[in-house]
Amino acid sequence: MDGPEPFSNSAKSTPTIRDVAHRAGVSPATVSNVLSGKPSVTSSNRALVVQAAAELGYKSNYMASSLRRGRTRTIGVVVPNLANEFFSRLVTYWEALSTRAGYEILVVATQDEVETERQRIQSIVARRVDGLLVASALDDFGSAKDLASSLPPTVLVDRAFGCAPFDTVASNNFQAGKLGTCHLLALGHRDIALVTSADSHLHLRARIDGYRSSMTEAGLTDRIRIVIGGQSVEDCRGAVEQELRRPDPPTAIFATTFFSTLGAVKAIRALNIAFPEEMSLVAFEQSEWMTVFRPYLTSVSQQSDQLAAVSWDLLMKRIDGTNDAPQHIKVPVHLTIRESARATTLR
Amino acid sequence: MDGPEPFSNSAKSTPTIRDVAHRAGVSPATVSNVLSGKPSVTSSNRALVVQAAAELGYKSNYMASSLRRGRTRTIGVVVPNLANEFFSRLVTYWEALSTRAGYEILVVATQDEVETERQRIQSIVARRVDGLLVASALDDFGSAKDLASSLPPTVLVDRAFGCAPFDTVASNNFQAGKLGTCHLLALGHRDIALVTSADSHLHLRARIDGYRSSMTEAGLTDRIRIVIGGQSVEDCRGAVEQELRRPDPPTAIFATTFFSTLGAVKAIRALNIAFPEEMSLVAFEQSEWMTVFRPYLTSVSQQSDQLAAVSWDLLMKRIDGTNDAPQHIKVPVHLTIRESARATTLR
DNA sequence: CTGAAAGCGCTAACAC
DNA sequence: GTGTTAGCGCTTTCAG
Numbered sequence: 001m002d003g004p005e006p007f008s009n010s011a012k013s014t015p016t017i018r019d020v021a022h023r024a025g026v027s028p029a030t031v032s033n034v035l036s037g038k039p040s041v042t043s044s045n046r047a048l049v050v051q052a053a054a055e056l057g058y059k060s061n062y063m064a065s066s067l068r069r070g071r072t073r074t075i076g077v078v079v080p081n082l083a084n085e086f087f088s089r090l091v092t093y094w095e096a097l098s099t100r101a102g103y104e105i106l107v108v109a110t111q112d113e114v115e116t117e118r119q120r121i122q123s124i125v126a127r128r129v130d131g132l133l134v135a136s137a138l139d140d141f142g143s144a145k146d147l148a149s150s151l152p153p154t155v156l157v158d159r160a161f162g163c164a165p166f167d168t169v170a171s172n173n174f175q176a177g178k179l180g181t182c183h184l185l186a187l188g189h190r191d192i193a194l195v196t197s198a199d200s201h202l203h204l205r206a207r208i209d210g211y212r213s214s215m216t217e218a219g220l221t222d223r224i225r226i227v228i229g230g231q232s233v234e235d236c237r238g239a240v241e242q243e244l245r246r247p248d249p250p251t252a253i254f255a256t257t258f259f260s261t262l263g264a265v266k267a268i269r270a271l272n273i274a275f276p277e278e279m280s281l282v283a284f285e286q287s288e289w290m291t292v293f294r295p296y297l298t299s300v301s302q303q304s305d306q307l308a309a310v311s312w313d314l315l316m317k318r319i320d321g322t323n324d325a326p327q328h329i330k331v332p333v334h335l336t337i338r339e340s341a342r343a344t345t346l347r
Numbered sequence: 348m349d350g351p352e353p354f355s356n357s358a359k360s361t362p363t364i365r366d367v368a369h370r371a372g373v374s375p376a377t378v379s380n381v382l383s384g385k386p387s388v389t390s391s392n393r394a395l396v397v398q399a400a401a402e403l404g405y406k407s408n409y410m411a412s413s414l415r416r417g418r419t420r421t422i423g424v425v426v427p428n429l430a431n432e433f434f435s436r437l438v439t440y441w442e443a444l445s446t447r448a449g450y451e452i453l454v455v456a457t458q459d460e461v462e463t464e465r466q467r468i469q470s471i472v473a474r475r476v477d478g479l480l481v482a483s484a485l486d487d488f489g490s491a492k493d494l495a496s497s498l499p500p501t502v503l504v505d506r507a508f509g510c511a512p513f514d515t516v517a518s519n520n521f522q523a524g525k526l527g528t529c530h531l532l533a534l535g536h537r538d539i540a541l542v543t544s545a546d547s548h549l550h551l552r553a554r555i556d557g558y559r560s561s562m563t564e565a566g567l568t569d570r571i572r573i574v575i576g577g578q579s580v581e582d583c584r585g586a587v588e589q590e591l592r593r594p595d596p597p598t599a600i601f602a603t604t605f606f607s608t609l610g611a612v613k614a615i616r617a618l619n620i621a622f623p624e625e626m627s628l629v630a631f632e633q634s635e636w637m638t639v640f641r642p643y644l645t646s647v648s649q650q651s652d653q654l655a656a657v658s659w660d661l662l663m664k665r666i667d668g669t670n671d672a673p674q675h676i677k678v679p680v681h682l683t684i685r686e687s688a689r690a691t692t693l694r
Numbered sequence: 695c696t697g698a699a700a701g702c703g704c705t706a707a708c709a710c
Numbered sequence: 711g712t713g714t715t716a717g718c719g720c721t722t723t724c725a726g
Contacts, residue, residue: 014497016702016703016704017703017704017705018703018704026712026713027712027713027714028703028704028705028713028714029705029706029712029713029714030711030712030713032704032705032706033705033711033712036705040711040712041711041712042711042712045711045712057496057497059469059472059473059497060473060703060704061414061473061475061702061703061704062473062474062475063410063413063414063419063474063475063702063703063704064414064702064703064704064705064718065703065704065705066410066704066718067408067410067411067414067702067703067704067718067719067720068703068704068705068706068717068718069704069705069706069718070718072410074453074474081439082429082435082436082438082439082442083435083436083439085432085435088429088430088435089429089430091429091454092428092429092430092456095429095454095455095456096456099455099467104453104455104470104471104474105453105454106421106451106452106453106454107438107442107452107453107454108442108446108451109439109442109443120446122406123451124451125406126406126407126408126409127409127410127421127451128408128409128410149404150361150404150406233635233638233639262635262636262638262639265639266638266639269639269641287636288580288609289609289634289636289637289640290636291580291609291613292580292609292612292613292616292640293636293639293640294616363718363719363720364719364720364721365719365720373696373697374696374697374698375697375698375719375720375721376696376697376698376721376722377695377696377697379720379721379722380695380696380721383721387695387696388695388696389695389696392695392696407719407720408718408719408720409720410718410719410720411702411718411719411720411721412719412720412721413702413720414702414703414704414718414719414720414721415701415702415719415720415721415722416702416720416721416722417702
């Protein structure tokens with residue numbers, strides 16, 4: 001022997017259910033019954049099997065079991081991007097839920113690209129996951145028929161709300177739009193600019209619609225200003241900066257995505273505007289770092305835990321064979337009032 | 348028919364390789380050969396098979412394939428917590444790497460608890476993952492022999508550096524400790540407090556050792572101050588605040604974890620100390636939000652992309668059957684100089 | 695180059 | 711209660 005073996009199991013082959021059966025002096029079927037907790041086994045045999053299994057260090061082979069049973073107890077989780085805190089939080093909750101339910105999750109990222117999404121879903125479906133949790137890059141997920149027709153039970157989250165024949169769950173984005181806008185309105189603001197990353201997706205448009213609706217109800221239809229900042233912080237900063245440089249700048253900004261929140265802050269800082277004294281901001285999402293940021297950001301945020309829990313339950317029901325009509329569930333959002341949005345000062 | 352079928356595939360059973368073979372008028376073996384890209388098939392047969400497969404919407408059953416071949420092309424990823432940006436970034440990179448290599452990742456979180464870690468690893472090992480990437484809760488991972496002896500190729504990341512017989516990779520945490528300290532020293536600081544979350548782990552102790560070493564080399568052994576703040580931002584804030592309230596407060600703080608960075612900032616703010624004029628800070632890690640934070644934080648940060656890439660390569664080599672001695676690789680860290688650490692002003 | 699046959703390890707009927 | 715048998719869907723010898 002020269003040096004330790006890198007992996008001690010590299011030589012001896014893994015014990016099978018037959019080995020255990022042999023050692024315990026029973027049949028493979030009995031071993032299987034014991035291991036899967038079937039009651040119809042004498043306690044003496046049960047003890048024999050348990051001991052033999054322990055001695056051999058036996059571990060059931062999930063591949064074989066899955067093949068035979070036709071289910072894998074694995075859920076495919078499809079998100080645009082794990083680097084985005086919203087999605088990583090969602091995955092965190094799903095992971096916890098899966099553990100409790102005896103499932104495992106296969107995680108794939110799509111970069112929010114349709115083609116990547118298609119491919120990644122293909123591969124995990126080939127792995128025969130029992131179900132799919134997907135935050136799609138597409139609002140009409142499943143429109144590519146070849147894909148949709150070969151899917152296991154699937155729940156759509158965040159994106160593609162209402163997309164039949166799937167169950168879908170998302171935050172109440174319209175409410176989110178209203179909540180932020182109304183808060184600012186109540187503080188006396190009339191010139192409120194909404195800034196977002198894009199308007200290409202349903203969920204983003206719903207937020208815009210909420211804003212529109214509130215502005216209209218307040219009789220401020222003509223003051224509606226929507227800034228589409230783009231997908232990066234820098235792009236958002238540029239767009240907001242331009243808006244703030246207009247002769248008639250807004251007195252408040254409502255950022256409706258995480259990136260546009262960051263962009264808005266940067267823009268305000270770049271122009272040396274007194275913040276929050278001269279410019280109010282309602283941010284989107286919450287994050288640990290916000291606790292050290294000054295001014296403490298007032299924000300509209302999603303309840304990721306709820307989104308995860310609701311979608312998980314829906315999926316489990318489908319897997320259990322429910323044949324109900326597709327459900328579409330909206331989860332309320334929260335407005336957390338802190339310091340970044342203040343009452344208007346007259347100008 | 349009342350309402351749309353929830354899932355269109357719910358009725359018809361998935362086609363198997365035999366169905367394809369039958370339709371193409373060849374044997375299952377030939378289909379298998381075509382699908383796995385073996386050259387020894389006439390192009391006419393190949394075409395037949397490809398077409399039949401397409402018409403049937405055939406998808407290879409990975410369970411069956413895995414069972415037969417004895418490998419799953421799945422890697423188990425074990426991290427304390429996805430909510431932690433460092434780990435979610437690591438997982439992001441691993442996911443990308445896995446896609447490129449034709450693997451899938453099974454992600455589990457351990458909450459940094461030893462027992463949870465044991466259980467979660469057990470379950471994914473039972474699923475016969477081809478390899479394991481783990482950021483362990485334990486510095487002597489694998490000491491529980493029953494576990495270690497039944498593991499597939501495994502690479503330890505971030506934690507448990509040097510823990511044989513595994514390959515391990517981590518940031519050069521000693522260097523991280525030195526880098527931050529030397530920077531502050533070069534700026535003229537002599538009273539530098541290190542703040543960290545805990546000293547229970549190797550990687551955290553290595554950072555402390557780097558600090559110690561630099562302070563000692565500067566002849567400041569008697570000024571060494573180490574603040575163990577705890578696992579939450581609030582606990583860290585409290586601990587730092589106490590340190591700053593001493594009659595002889597430090598002129599600079601070196602935070603060596605993400606949470607202690609946040610805690611330090613909160614403490615500085617809470618005491619209304621002019622920052623960075625009267626207090627310098629070297630932070631740990633970088634994050635998108637830091638771009639909007641003022642003062643722009645000078646920080647020591649890990650190269651997650653490198654950590655992920657190096658560990659992935661090591662794992663692939665092991666899976667390919669390398670029998671080299673276990674490797675232990677340190678990845679350099681970065682010091683990014685910005686605005687939060689300034690030259691000392693005399694007092 | 696192709697097909698027949700033998701399992702991978704497990705579980706579900708069905709006898710006993 | 712327990713054992714025997716027959717596959718799940720695939721890949722892989724091994725003849726032809």
